[in-house]
Amino acid sequence: MKFNLIVCTYQRSKAIERLMQSVKEQTLYPDEILVIDASPNDLTKKLLEVKKYPALKYFKVVKENRGLTRQRNFGIKHSGKAMDVLCFLDDDIVLELNYFEKLIASYKQYPDAIGVGGQIKDDVNWRKVPANYKAQFKEFVIDNYVRPLGQRNVLRKSLGLLSDKPPGFMPDFSHGFSTGFLPSSGEIYPVEFFMGGVASYKHQLFSEIYFSEKFIGYGLYEDMDFCLRASRLGQFYVNTAARVAHLHDEAGRPNHYKYGEMVVKNGYYVWKLKNPNPSGKAVIKFWGIHILLLLIRFVNGFNKDKSGFDDARGRFKSLIAMIKI
Numbered sequence: 001m002k003f004n005l006i007v008c009t010y011q012r013s014k015a016i017e018r019l020m021q022s023v024k025e026q027t028l029y030p031d032e033i034l035v036i037d038a039s040p041n042d043l044t045k046k047l048l049e050v051k052k053y054p055a056l057k058y059f060k061v062v063k064e065n066r067g068l069t070r071q072r073n074f075g076i077k078h079s080g081k082a083m084d085v086l087c088f089l090d091d092d093i094v095l096e097l098n099y100f101e102k103l104i105a106s107y108k109q110y111p112d113a114i115g116v117g118g119q120i121k122d123d124v125n126w127r128k129v130p131a132n133y134k135a136q137f138k139e140f141v142i143d144n145y146v147r148p149l150g151q152r153n154v155l156r157k158s159l160g161l162l163s164d165k166p167p168g169f170m171p172d173f174s175h176g177f178s179t180g181f182l183p184s185s186g187e188i189y190p191v192e193f194f195m196g197g198v199a200s201y202k203h204q205l206f207s208e209i210y211f212s213e214k215f216i217g218y219g220l221y222e223d224m225d226f227c228l229r230a231s232r233l234g235q236f237y238v239n240t241a242a243r244v245a246h247l248h249d250e251a252g253r254p255n256h257y258k259y260g261e262m263v264v265k266n267g268y269y270v271w272k273l274k275n276p277n278p279s280g281k282a283v284i285k286f287w288g289i290h291i292l293l294l295l296i297r298f299v300n301g302f303n304k305d306k307s308g309f310d311d312a313r314g315r316f317k318s319l320i321a322m323i324k325i
Contacts, residue, residue: 003085003104003200004032006075008068013043015092018247020053022094028101031055032083034075038066069211069222076206083203090197094245102242103200106188114234115201115227117179117194118242124148126183142166145183152296161289168193168238170228172278173285174271179238186241192231194238196223197246205230214269220259221266228274256307260297260314264290268322290319 005023009016016035023033033056037044048058057078065074072088079086085107087100099118106116126147135141137157140149149157156162156175165171167181168191179194209229215222227236271278271286278286294315300308 001084001104001107002031002080002082003087003100004034004079004083005030005087005089006034006036006072006079007089007091008036008038008071008075009044009091010038010066011041011043012091013039013047015247016044017047017051019089019091019093019095020048020051022099024053025097026095026100027098028104029054030087030100032080033057034059034078036061036071036075038071067213067215069213069215072211073213076210079203085200086203086206087200088196088198089244090246092247093198094247096243096245099242099244102239106237106239106242107202110188110235110237112235113202113237114205115194115199115230115236116188116242117191117200117236117238118198118244119182119184119238119240120180120195120198120246121184121243122180124180140177140181142181143183143185143187145185147181147183152293155296156289156292159288159292161285161292167191168236170224170271170274172275172282173289174267174274175286175289182238182240184240184243188237188239188241191236191238193224193227194236196226198244199223201230202234205233208233215266220262221270224270225273228270256310257314260311260316261318262314263293263311264315264318264322268318287319287323290315294319 033053035048035058037060045058045060048056061071061074065071076086085104103116103118107113124147126145129144129146131144133141135146138149138154139146153162163171163176165176167177168179170176179191182189211222212225275282294312297308298312301312
């Protein structure tokens with residue numbers, strides 16, 4: 001099974017060097033690597049000219065092809081026709097040694113898969129528990145593994161606003177559990193969405209759909225939009241044995257005010273995509289959670305996280321705009 005890697009980048013030459021080193025060390029190496037660079041400078045280009053990586057193709061895109069979804073679509077269109085699977089990674093990712101080996105093996109184990117996501121490692125303390133284990137109020141249990149819920153989700157649970165779906169599935173009121181709530185069990189789980197920064201898709205899928213260029217610039221929920229549309233065409237999975245570290249790089253990210261705006265605006269868009277005619281109860285829960293998260297971010301601003309004020313202002317602006325709609 002031939003596969004490639006598409007990396008979209010913007011002003012992160014140090015991060016992409018770190019990523020490419022982890023790709024170079026893989027037990028299974030991509031048949032093709034495409035770096036789609038939207039940076040106004042040539043730091044990434046010069047780096048890749050000095051550092052030699054087999055099968056690498058570098059593209060410097062012009063203004064009309066800049067932005068995450070546009071760059072991804074550019075990479076898809078320039079992928080080799082012989083590629084069976086197209087893999088996407090954020091440029092601030094670092095792979096475990098067998099990431100591609102585990103990821104590609106998923107397609108052989110599940111021939112119906114049109115897309116497979118990997119798992120981003122975190123510091124959450126998962127514990128193996130008996131099948132009859134009864135979770136405490138502040139715990140989340142799945143597949144005989146338990147983890148703390150976290151303060152936000154404990155508060156949502158106490159208010160009856162927690163998702164009733166497994167990780168990777170959107171409830172009627174949106175705000176579901178991300179695939180980060182899948183345990184580090186090494187198992188493969190069916191989902192309807194996963195994280196776009198650690199994703200792969202069958203090449204043939206792109207004969208029917210592309211990433212939406214509605215999500216210009218940095219993008220937020222662009223992966224959710226794509227997955228929700230694509231999941232109507234086939235089955236997605238997450239392989240928790242295909243692991244990466246996400247070393248968040250602040251370079252190229254929007255300011256917190258803009259981010260707050262996008263959380264509400266783009267979140268509303270993908271919710272209506274999945275549930276165009278929500279019930280009154282779903283509507284109340286959707287907006288109730290957004291208001292709750294706005295208040296949490298505002299309170300964060302009084303603590304060490306001063307960005308909470310800007311984030312909350314952005315959310316408030318979009319909330320007012322969306323309610324008017």
